[in-house]
């Protein structure tokens with residue numbers, strides 16, 4: 001392939017691709033990291049074999065794509081153009097799918113989504129509640145495109161935004177469109193993207209750099225990974241447009257090494273983009289030069305922070321720098337550097353093609369566009385969801401997520417990654433946007449959303465996040481390192497039932513100082529989990545401190561297991577399964593737990609037959625003498 | 628390079644461009660507490676004892692004065708209730724490694740159980756060795772609360788025994804640092 005030298009050549013190629021391909025039926029097999037782990041490679045191969053066997057290759061194409069978002073039900077197969085969706089498909093189902101659906105136009109019922117309430121099977125992707133209430137713009141490409149084939153991206157209009165930007169707009173006009181769109185950074189801070197670009201453009205020093213932040217260190221979050229894996233050209237196109245706008249000729253994609261597929265697909269996409277003339281010198285004949293290097297990060301949470309990331313690219317330790325001049329003016333090698341998150345960059349081609357007005361019509365006035373969340377935890381449907389900003393937490397959890405499993409009660413949702421806050425039930429109707437979440441004591445962060453049910457202890461939750469942050473902080477500055485160390489000690493004490501009311505005061509004092517005195521955003525936001533638990537779940541904290549009771553029955557030191565002698569029928573299952581040999585049979589067959597031996601594993605509760613339910617969790621102080 | 632005029636605690640101060648607030652203050656005889664700052668080294672911003680309040684464009688922020696560059700018209704406050712609250716808690720978190728400041732604020736004990744009483748992790752030893760001596764004998768091992776000062780075994784032989792790295796040590800750990808020639 002020789003380089004494309006003008007927008008006209010690009011459009012000609014696009015037409016050629018579209019007409020060559022015609023209107024084939026298509027079997028798309030999700031080949032994102034989640035589905036690969038459940039056999040997507042074998043599944044794709046089986047489909048290809050079956051299509052050949054049935055001599056359908058001229059009519060049907062098999063295409064491995066990026067993540068469809070519903071990873072928990074993978075591998076996912078979608079048949080186009082009908083959009084029939086099969087979940088948890090396996091190699092054994094292949095012959096039947098081809099025979100029934102592709103040849104006869106019938107459905108394989110058992111692979112369709114089953115509505116948990118009505119038991120009805122749902123045929124089409126867009127009718128599945130998980131997808132129905134989403135607005136998929138950034139993720140739309142993921143389900144259509146083979147990320148390793150640039151033709152797939154070109155077929156759906158890829159790189160048209162780049163041609164438009166280079167040939168129909170000045171850099172200043174691009175910046176104006178992005179400013180006008182109201183796009184705010186998706187990496188956590190929510191900084192207005194156009195304003196940042198303008199700062200870098202106006203900075204006098206040269207050269208300038210454009211950088212993609214794909215460090216994504218939040219445990220459980222994987223929207224950036226899925227975008228890079230599933231549609232790398234979308235991010236590359238956004239980056240080239242941004243580089244043109246700010247006046248950069250060199251760019252970096254900083255991606256964590258723990259994302260091998262994202263690294264691989266990104267490299268392939270960059271090579272293809274070079275081959276077609278979207279990267280390199282004189283891009284599309286415009287005279288603009290730009291190229292990208294991929295940098296692999298060690299994947300520490302803190303190295304996603306802007307100055308730490310730039311240190312890492314420079315080959316230094318990935319720790320934040322104490323700089324009061326923004327990296328958009330003095331960043332990489334002290335040069336103006338525009339750093340944006342993966343999802344931020346992915347929005348750019350859409351904004352350039354469809355306009356700022358189109359973008360602003362989605363979302364709220366202060367937070368425009370859509371946002372991808374990774375919905376996990378105690379919720380029926382987990383996965384990646386893209387919704388317009390401003391959707392209520394309730395709609396995300398109960399409409400898209402289909403509520404809490406096992407008829408349990410919703411208790412809290414943690415948003416924004418490890419340094420976000422927890423929000424209680426009374427805030428379920430909060431519209432999800434940057435400012436509302438911050439006001440409520442949490443944050444958008446990168447879009448993590450962890451649902452917790454009534455069996456979750458909020459003190460233990462705060463302890464868990466502080467433990468993570470205390471170990472993932474770089475440890476450089478005193479408030480963050482020593483402050484988190486002491487917070488962790490206090491929270492450990494409280495979960496052990498050794499906390500005092502002074503400890504609660506001390507936590508509040510630590511929060512207020514760590515928040516203002518820490519060097520970087522990690523320390524400054526690290527107090528959110530604790531402050532929000534104190535604010536919304538203060539009673540639960542006090543129960544641990546004053547009554548030595550864990551209302552959710554989680555903190556091991558505060559609970560005991562007890563067999564109700566009235567209910568025990570002496571089947572002996574508990575005793576047989578107890579790893580500590582703590583259960584003995586008494587003369588009248590009733591079983592009894594020796595509290596001194598019990599290690600509180602909870603196995604006895606789960607093995608005691610449903611019809612007896614003789615084992616119960618009780619506050620440990622009932623056995624104070626025995627313990 | 629020109630000079631800039633600013634106000635620190637109401638006093639008019641001029642400073643060379645490129646200096647930090649802490650340097651300008653010290654030159655003007657105004658003391659701001661500091662621990663990780665060392666004149667010969669790059670600003671590091673770790674101890675946070677040097678935090679001050681700056682007002683620029685009608686906006687007041689708390690910043691580390693050892694890293695914040697001087698600017699024309701800046702107004703700086705080196706003491707306030709909020710700053711004292713921060714410094715006092717830092718003194719307790721660093722206990723017993725900031726004795727002068729503890730005395731100044733009348734702190735006689737820490738409410739915490741402090742783990743590292745021989746190293747404030749100010750990094751002066753590591754940075755001195757690297758920035759001035761151009762050796763990389765010392766480094767920070769681990770991160771977060773596991774962070775500690777360590778010698779790189781393969782590079783210890785390069786230590787020129789200048790002993791300058793521990794002149795400024797406020798915890799004394801470097802004197803006992805395992806693996807070092809003097810330990």
Ligand SMILES: Cc1cc2nc3c(=O)[nH]c(=O)nc-3n(C[C@H](O)[C@H](O)[C@H](O)COP(=O)(O)O)c2cc1C
Nearest residue numbers: 185186187213216217304305306340341344521522
């Ligand atoms: C501790 C910490 C970790 C961060 N990790 C990430 C990350 O993994 N990805 C990311 O895009 N931004 C991360 N950020 C935010 C970046 O510092 C920066 O604000 C962002 O990349 C800017 O891009 P945006 O304006 O598009 O959001 C992190 C910030 C902090 C303080």
Ligand code: SF4
Nearest residue numbers: 474476477480520523
């Ligand atoms: S706030 Fe935490 S992560 Fe940030 S520089 Fe300080 S110690 Fe490192």
Ligand code: SF4
Nearest residue numbers: 578598599601602604
């Ligand atoms: S909780 Fe575990 S250790 Fe304790 S009695 Fe039950 S099975 Fe045995």
Ligand code: SF4
Nearest residue numbers: 568569571572574608
């Ligand atoms: S399993 Fe339940 S019913 Fe059976 S012996 Fe144990 S407590 Fe009794």
Ligand code: SF4
Nearest residue numbers: 746747749750752796
């Ligand atoms: S050993 Fe001394 S000089 Fe080195 S970091 Fe610790 S306190 Fe600072």
Ligand code: FES
Nearest residue numbers: 032034035067071
């Ligand atoms: S990896 Fe297949 S749906 Fe996410």
Ligand code: FES
Nearest residue numbers: 672674675677693
């Ligand atoms: S002297 Fe400024 S942070 Fe230590």
